[in-house]
Amino acid sequence: MIDYLVRYYDRLLAALLEHLEIVLLAMLFSVVLAALLTLLCQFSERLSKLLVHLLSVVYSVPSLAMLALMIPLTGLGTVTAVIVLVIYNQYLLLRNILAGLDGVDRGVTEAAMGMGMTRLQLLWQIKLPLAKKAVVAGLRIALVSTVSIATIAASINAGGLGAILFDGLRTMNTAKILWGSLLSAALALGADRLLALAERKSA
Amino acid sequence: MNAVTFQNVSKRFKGAGRSALENVSFTVEEGEFVTVLGPSGCGKTTLLKLINRLYEPDSGQILLFGEDTQGVDLVKVRRGIGYVIQQIGLFPHWTVAENVATVPKLLKWDRDRIRARTDELLRLVGLEPEEYKNRYPSQLSGGQQQRVGLARALAVDPKIMLMDEPFGALDSITRGKLQQELLALHRETGKTFLFVTHDIEEAFLLGGRVLILDGGKIAQFDTPEAIIRRPAEGFVRSLVESAREKGRFWEAYL
Numbered sequence: 310m311i312d313y314l315v316r317y318y319d320r321l322l323a324a325l326l327e328h329l330e331i332v333l334l335a336m337l338f339s340v341v342l343a344a345l346l347t348l349l350c351q352f353s354e355r356l357s358k359l360l361v362h363l364l365s366v367v368y369s370v371p372s373l374a375m376l377a378l379m380i381p382l383t384g385l386g387t388v389t390a391v392i393v394l395v396i397y398n399q400y401l402l403l404r405n406i407l408a409g410l411d412g413v414d415r416g417v418t419e420a421a422m423g424m425g426m427t428r429l430q431l432l433w434q435i436k437l438p439l440a441k442k443a444v445v446a447g448l449r450i451a452l453v454s455t456v457s458i459a460t461i462a463a464s465i466n467a468g469g470l471g472a473i474l475f476d477g478l479r480t481m482n483t484a485k486i487l488w489g490s491l492l493s494a495a496l497a498l499g500a501d502r503l504l505a506l507a508e509r510k511s512a
Numbered sequence: 513m514n515a516v517t518f519q520n521v522s523k524r525f526k527g528a529g530r531s532a533l534e535n536v537s538f539t540v541e542e543g544e545f546v547t548v549l550g551p552s553g554c555g556k557t558t559l560l561k562l563i564n565r566l567y568e569p570d571s572g573q574i575l576l577f578g579e580d581t582q583g584v585d586l587v588k589v590r591r592g593i594g595y596v597i598q599q600i601g602l603f604p605h606w607t608v609a610e611n612v613a614t615v616p617k618l619l620k621w622d623r624d625r626i627r628a629r630t631d632e633l634l635r636l637v638g639l640e641p642e643e644y645k646n647r648y649p650s651q652l653s654g655g656q657q658q659r660v661g662l663a664r665a666l667a668v669d670p671k672i673m674l675m676d677e678p679f680g681a682l683d684s685i686t687r688g689k690l691q692q693e694l695l696a697l698h699r700e701t702g703k704t705f706l707f708v709t710h711d712i713e714e715a716f717l718l719g720g721r722v723l724i725l726d727g728g729k730i731a732q733f734d735t736p737e738a739i740i741r742r743p744a745e746g747f748v749r750s751l752v753e754s755a756r757e758k759g760r761f762w763e764a765y766l
């Protein structure tokens with residue numbers, strides 16, 4: 310195993326960076342899209358329920374199937390992988406954010422509305438700060454899930470740590486399987502710790 | 513001038529068997545202190561929220577200082593109304609000073625003006641600014657929290673105050689003190705007050721007139737003296753009677 314690391318560390322590093330790139334891109338687009346959808350949900354309770362329900366159905370599609378389904382639309386490669394990851398994340402992010410916003414004390418939101426805050430002022434100044442815990446929890450879950458689902462994206466030639474893992478599986482190379490899994494797990498844990506730390510710092 | 517006018521206002525919530533308010537008409541003159549009295553579920557909160565349009569009426573008209581509330585910008589209407597609720601609803605992540613400055617900030621007052629006004633308001637409700645303005649709501653007693661709630665509602669000097677059982681969760685000593693201070697505030701400012709309560713003593717103590725609601729309809733709307741002297745048949749009579757019973761209970765110990 311150490312042997313493999315010494316011999317192919319540049320290949321491993323490249324895979325790790327590739328993986329990181331997919332994850333960061335996916336998270337960036339996920340957060341932007343989730344923010345827009347959250348905004349949209351402020352204007353209709355019914356829309357927000359429908360959306361979360363819809364997203365939960367999509368989320369229940371296995372990732373391999375989802376990747377395969379996307380190939381005819383966007384082809385093989387990183388773009389498709391990122392799109393699929395963004396779609397999955399919408400459920401994780403939206404559900405957590407909306408539940409957090411909904412959990413804000415009724416008396417607080419009623420006072421804010423009664424004093425003449427607009428919906429966006431209410432969201433930005435009152436609800437989001439008070440729902441910070443839930444928002445960060447959603448981000449953490451999405452991040453960990455993105456790191457792990459991104460390995461599966463190697464099956465559509467998106468590269469990353471999954472490529473090494475699948476390679477190892479095909480050739481029964483234990484070192485490859487282990488390094489692929491280990492690095493992916495370490496990446497997930499590391500990213501999660503980082504977010505947890507950022508949360509504590511800002512609290 | 514009339515501060516508030518209801519003309520045949522009805523409101524029924526979706527899925528509810530009966531109307532929360534049915535064909536309600538009344539007027540409140542500018543400068544009056546009107547209490548709205550009735551048992552839980554009779555429509556008191558609904559009546560108040562129709563005024564600041566947290567609820568919309570199904571039919572009828574609501575005028576605020578002569579202007580139809582339907583015609584004006586919702587946010588603007590609300591910023592001109594002082595609103596105090598039983599849950600108080602202070603923003604837990606903001607300091608006392610920031611809470612009090614909520615509407616001035618929405619109206620983009622400059623910083624010095626906001627600071628001066630905040631200090632003035634805290635003093636008005638009996639909280640020493642230096643001691644309290646940098647605290648968070650969780651660092652205050654219930655009575656102090658409602659004082660901040662009151663200061664926050666008074667911030668931009670609204671002509672009318674809507675108060676929904678504001679002292680309902682306070683102990684009777686704190687409540688008595690705040691009732692007296694509220695009466696003094698009314699005398700000094702001449703603002704119009706609409707004050708909701710289910711407590712008959714509070715209603716009769718504070719109200720220049722008392723609007724008694726029963727099942728979404730006005731049972732009687734008159735001065736406390738007139739109601740006690742000539743209670744309307746039925747609900748109001750039994751209400752006054754039960755208050756008398758309570759008085760007799762205490763007299764037995766004198």
Ligand SMILES: Nc1ncnc2c1ncn2[C@@H]1O[C@H](COP(=O)(O)OP(=O)(O)O)[C@@H](O)[C@H]1O
Nearest residue numbers: 525526528532551552553554555556557558559
């Ligand atoms: N948001 C709402 N949705 C549905 N029904 C409501 C709502 N608010 C009040 N009601 C109903 O309207 C009636 C009057 O309620 P409310 O005005 O809150 O009474 P009160 O403040 O006098 O206790 C009650 O029957 C209550 O259940």
Ligand SMILES: [Mg+2]
Nearest residue numbers: 556557558676
């Ligand atoms: Mg009520």
